[in-house]
Amino acid sequence: MSDYNFAYLDEQTKRMIRRAILKGLAIPGYQVPFASREMPMPYGWGTGGVQVSAATLTPDDTLKVIDQGADDTTNAVSIRKFFERTADVATTSKTAEATVIQTRHRIPEEVLSEDQILVYQVPIPEPLRFLEPRETETRKMHALEEYGLMHVKLYEDIARHGHIATSYAYPVEVQGRYVMDPSPIPKFDNPKMEMAAIQLFGAGREQRIYALPPYTKVVSLDFDDHPFEASKAPHACALCGAEDSYLDEVITDDQGGRMFVCSDTDYCESRRAAGHVGKDAA
């Protein structure tokens, strides 16, 4: 343990990141630039989220890491091990027991409380990026609240597919001001973003941090005649029978066999432990 400073980063760096986090919390949805550090993992693996977690963790914290809702996938396991080794903090897979939850592309099904922090890994923090490639221009658009372009993207969706086909990284308006990319969470999770926990977003490669304080108003953008809809696969979980959770489609053979299971593994396991049974539970 003594080989690393607590949580890998040096104290000055954590201080710098905490400053960015505080600024982000003070201006919900605003992308705060920060001096992202080289981390011992490739970009795209959650270097932004890891730095935010490192700056947020205290020795008393309990950490949970999920990747697409699962506690046992490569990304989640390696980040959890990283902090076990460098910060020696307790880790858990139980959502309710965690104080800091680092997530990639999901919000846990269980409702989070005021003493929890949710840290997102963000690949592209700029919601306007694919329509306006110039950073100078997008910054100006944020500053002047010119968000018409965001609706052009949604217009294109409807024109091409007949409905708003954007199903993840669905743009939101924060507290009536900034338009924000909620990271690639499914739009099913968008309504959950008005929550009791603090939400922090870290983009390592793009060097941006942004944040949502508890109970911040988060509105998904839409058209009057094509309202926002939080969609999910129209099934129940095959293992635990839950009908209210976001589902992964799992291909089971090459004959067209498939099953739908909760993407949040902790939620699914705790439901099964409580005796709920889905149709495919063996």
Next chain:
Amino acid sequence: MTPLLSVRDIRKTYGSHVGCTDVAFDLYPGEVMGIVGESGSGKTTLLNCLAGQLTPDQGQVVFGTREAGPRDTLQMSEPERRMLRRTDWAFVHQHARDGLRMNVSAGGNVGERLMAVGARHYGDIRDSAADWLGRVEISEARIDDRPTTFSGGMQQRLQIARNLVTNPRLVFMDEPTGGLDVSVQARLLDLLRGLVRDMGLSAIIVTHDLAVVRLLADRLMVMKDGHVIETGLTDQVLDDPQEPYTQLLVSSVLQV
């Protein structure tokens, strides 16, 4: 009658090189003014200064706004100026690619300005996009096609539709017919002339093509080396040019 746009003493230099200097004129509602001159005479610099794309070193550009009456656009705050640019002003670029979003469908291109001023009803946006495509003679069936699949003339017409959808009162055009073949040019000019008359638009057209100003412009301004050397009614300037340079310009046009 108060002028829609009144320009005083505009000067823009690039280091020691003069872009344009001592430009002053009034443009009244419904009037179309042409600016002609050879390449490098400062036409485009002047247009960009007037349209707020460049900041002139000195001078005033007073625009008669709908709400607050005449205001110097150079003293406006940037949000106000940008708002003006997407509502009461329009800018038609020489190359349609500069004025269009090439990876967005035709309907999205036309709808962008509507959405930028707060339209949030998909059906309405699409209806006015379809209406405007019809008015610039683009088939409604192509509303979901990208401008990359359009011909040069269609792209230019799409750019015009995209600009006029918010009913602007002043249109800036930078060589609107440049790079188009003559028959396409003729159709575009016809269309422009119809739109300008029907909507009562005021316009400032920069071009080096005298035929364009003959057809469209009420008044003409001839520029050389950054200075305005001659102004007057279009027919008067073209039929009876006074300055040697204007005489050269008029006599340089090939008669077929």
